[in-house]
Amino acid sequence: MYRLRRRPHRKGPLPFRYVLLLSFVFFIFSTSLGIWLINKAVEPTLMAYANMQTKKIAQYVINEAIDKEITNQLDPESVFSTTGEAGDGTAVNLNTAVVTNVLKETTTLVQKSLRDIEKGEGQITDPPSGVEIEENKKLREEGILYHIPLGRATDNALLANLGPNIPVEFSTIGAAHTDVETSIEEYGINNAMITVYVKVQVDVQVVLPFATDVARVTTKVPVAMRIHEGSVPDYYNRGGDGSGAAVELPNKKK
Template sequence: MLRQRRIRRHKGPLSFMQSLLLSFIIFLLFTVQSLWIIHKGIKPTLLEIANLETQKIATSAINYAVADTIERTNMNELIDINYNNKGDVKTIGFNPKVYNTIHSSAVASVQEYLKRMETDSLSELDLPENIDVGPELENGIVYSIPLGRATNNVLLAQLGPKVPVKLSAIGDVDVDLQEKYENVGINNTWIRVSMNLIVDVNVIIPFATDTDTVKTSIPLGMMYVPGDVPQFYNSGEDADVSVPTK
């Protein structure tokens, strides 16, 4: 009878190539897992930092865009003051025609400027030092954040690779003029007018995106409106202001 020979499996050490391949696979798995953990941990922090920087950039762009509109604003034409028959101030409000002109001019200027941010060079804009404007072929303004800032460690804040952040405007610009009255002296009024602007922007970092709302208020001008000063004035205290009789 023929006896079947048992095949003995080789239980010796792995060859060099097998060890190298196994080590590479283990290293690759740990690397992918580490990157996933780091990504989940730093993404919220990076988005928060990107939103803060975006507020600075968009506010600077809006201020630059409406500078000409503010310079052309005439407060005497914007504020409409109506007087009664005695010459006293009856009502104070905005001149609708001038208001609409300023409103439309500001909206057009900001939208045009934000559109230029996506294509043209912005070297004339006063931007923070760490912002790099993207080349002309790229859409949106691109700036960088050191990865070390996501660690919230002062010593590591400027270390690590640069994370690109892309900013682009979405939607329309909302503009509103707001007046504030302040009583000065007796029947005198200071009128302060400010321009409130709101614009939505897209903040994009690698593998994440967020929408942020930029709000800014810009002083437009002020105006002093004198009123009629009465012959007698009682500040509210118990004082006799009557004319004595003989």
């Protein structure tokens, strides 16, 4: 009987094709791991910066829209309604019909202005400080509003403008919410300055190539101002501690 002999295993380097395959697999794995680690490290910083810049742009667009289309065309006196006699007996209220119409127009205007910017149709002639709006029309139409240099993630002033640019897109979420607020400040002797603000709140979605987040933008824009004059008091004291001399003013009623 013949016995089969086992061939001895050859000892030596692996064939080139195996080496190439293993090298390729290791390269893909290490590259993917490196990108994942870098992404986790830079994402919070870049997203925080993108949120801040997007809020600036949204506030700018809202303020400009209200200032041009609402404030410049609104009669401030029409916002207020006065009842009673002149002096302390006068009551100043807001004209409900006018205020309601202003809020309605503001909501429509803000939504349209933000949508136009989102689609690349709106123009930002004087952007906020530190924000460079994308000038390429094609990129703007694709929704890219501006770019962030990757160096911003280093928090180093020398490296802030280095590295590849990361595109940033934004889109509005839902409808804008508008409301009216008033403030009353002392103005001279027994007078008050009444200021009416339109408060706008809108949610925008900030989109980076590797992450997305929602930023809430809130801003107040003054639309009307009025000085309410009260009656002049009979006595006026310059100091609150009693050190100033009290001056008696003439009273026509006496």
